Amino acid sequence: MTANKGDNSALNRVRMGRPGAAGAGRDRFGLAGVAQDFDPRIVAIRPDLADIAVAGTHFAPHYAAPKMTSCVLPSAAIRAAPSLDAEQTSELLFGEGFALLDVTGGWAWGYGLADHYVGYLAANALGNPIAPTHRVAAAEARLHSAPDAASGGSAILPYGALVMGEVQGDWLRTVHGYIEMDALAEIDAFDADPAAVAEAMIGTPYHWGGRTAQGIDCSGLVQLAWGAAGIHLPRDSDLQLAALGSDKDVAPAGLARGDLAFFPGHVGIMADRDTLIHASKHSMSVAAEPLADVIARFAAEGHDPAVSGMKRVR
16 A cells, blocks of 8 residues: 555644844744645655755755756665665656755655655666657566577566667667567557556565566556556555546446546556456455455445545546
């Protein structure tokens, strides 16, 4: 389940206003003004630094203009703090853009360009930005050292990774190596059936913060499936539910393939009116099961209502 990876009890608060002298000879000051709420998952503010984009609405000691970068590893864990022991909250895929605000001690801090999700990742995961020409449309795509399937190659890119290159026959030539065209789709060629993307992930291990076939969580699965259809949803399930709004509501009797069913801290995509595909902690994998069973399980856990909403994305 992937809702509220930030502070669940209350949103962080900062005070806007001008510094006021705390007393002669002192180097401290107080702030006064209107309190502003923000969600630290999607608003880049730390006690010492903030994204310059929020300078007009939130106070910070310093502001930084982001530097555009992209992920140069097959995938990179985004963490809540600059430590390998910190919780993984999301994952940046190869070629995806990252707005870099700070680098300290080998850790980069900023946010993903597609979903504005804030966090830390290893600085060596980032390189120059790219203008992607294709995306990986297979479960995995190998980067070969030559345009030959027998040439081998150590890097395997996950579904949804973005690449830039030149088509040479049955291959795409990139600065990192060659990828078979059969594993790719043009960057503006979208999948008409996001539920099929989710179905292809059935059996994938459940992993909090994951977005690949090596491990994925509930909102990561939904984000990946609808991203293939050209619709970039927020990262966490509560953010997805809020972003879709009341105009996207659908009645239970009218559920159809591709619709989303939301639960407290959870989300899945409908295979049909009665079957939900979701990355489930219950099975610790991506699974398809009767929607009625999922609802009953949440009700048995004491959630009332058991269903938070049902939405039609388009």
